Amino acid sequence: MITYLQHLSFWDWLALATLLLILEVFGAGGYLLWIGLVAVTVGALTYLFPDLPWAWQFLLFAVLAAVSALLWWRHQRRARRLRG
Template sequence: MWDYLQHLSYWNWLAIGTLLLILEVFGAGGYLLWIGIAAASVGVLTYLFPALPWALQFILFGAFSVLTAVYWWRRQRTAAKPSDQPGLNRRGSELVGRQFVLHEAINAGHGKIKAGDTLWLVSGPDLPAGSKVKVIGQDGVLLKVEASG
């Protein structure tokens, strides 16, 4: 084992880097990408400087792994910006605060309103069909309403 470690070549590092990159393709979520790049970098350095001792190769591999991971983590944090469409996947949130006419009466706390071409389930005080209501909140697909004057 010691003999193998003392004679690591750039091919070994490139093979390790390639293996890690292949494993990344199978869904590691970006973690193995940076370690694979670090292994390939050590392979390039070992090609350029074939007399690098194996201990230094492993130290470089560890340092490159940490540096590339920290670089990507910092880049991801600075690249994150608030969405210009914050309600994109919350369909009913754009209805909060708007007024509608009841499509079906609210009986036992549940009824329906029509918003555009969609019927929405609503909860609120019992009211007859045709009454004006204001959407005051949302609970999943159920809109909370109150009587509007």
């Protein structure tokens, strides 16, 4: 397993992004959309910097996913407040 992780390519991130975006279609409330776009971003960075270590890839994904989920949550909360 560790060997697989050490050789992650941008295709792996794009596959994850595709899976997340497909799952979003089934009604995740927008969260998987943004996390899928984060996976695309990490895939693009992996394409531009192919020697980026897998630990940095996962750290970048985790931080960006948390930030995007927090921003989406704040947006949803603000929208609910304006409606109600």
